[in-house]
Amino acid sequence: MNPGKILVAQSQGIYIVKFLGDVRLNLCSTLDQYTDQMFADEFFKTVIIDLTETDCIDSTCLGQLAKISILYKEKYGQLPTIVSTRDDVNRILTSMGFDQVFYIVNELVSKVEYLEELPEQTVSEEQMKKQVLQAHKLLMDMNENNRDAFQDLVKSLEEN
Structure with a gap:
């Protein structure tokens, strides 16, 4: 598998x-x-998450995407x-209920050429556990299947 990277671009409040x-x-x-910076931008209008070159995505990253959806819906009332x-x-997206909290499309309208790689942030073990x-x-709040799938993990993390 290819090691993961996150690339970003922003123009006129539109984030990729x-x-x-x-x-x-x-x-x-x-x-x-980056999510916090994006939503703090006074010119922020929208965000598009591009997974067209994603080989694999774990549940913690999916939870971060759920956070983006929640913040976006709170701010704009849209997905x-x-x-x-x-x-x-x-x-994976459908089984986790992401089709209910994101518009999922199969092509990007235009090609983005000016993406920059986000430098990986280092955090303490305690911060990582919180995240x-x-x-x-x-993820658990999205639907019952997710609640069943992750309740033991969440309980374990809360107890430690």
Whole structure:
């Protein structure tokens, strides 16, 4: 598998966040900090999540995407967009209920050429634990299947 990367671009308040390769826990702090910056931008209008080159995405990163959806819906009353062309990734998104909290489309209207890689953020073990817990709680709140799938993990994280 290709090591994961997050590429970003922004123009006139439109943000593109592109996941490449195997996107896992080590990139969640990076994504969380970028999400906070994005929503703090007074010119922020919309965000498009591009998963067209994502080989694999773990549940903690999915929880971070759920956070983006929640913040976007609170701010604008609408759903953000995910672009995904891979059947395996689409199955994960659908099984986790992402089709209810994102518009999922199979092509990007135009090609983005000026993406920059987000530098990976280093956080303490305690901060990482909090982010994993928050991400999985968000996933659990999306639907009953997710609640069943992650309740033991969340309980374990809360107890430790």
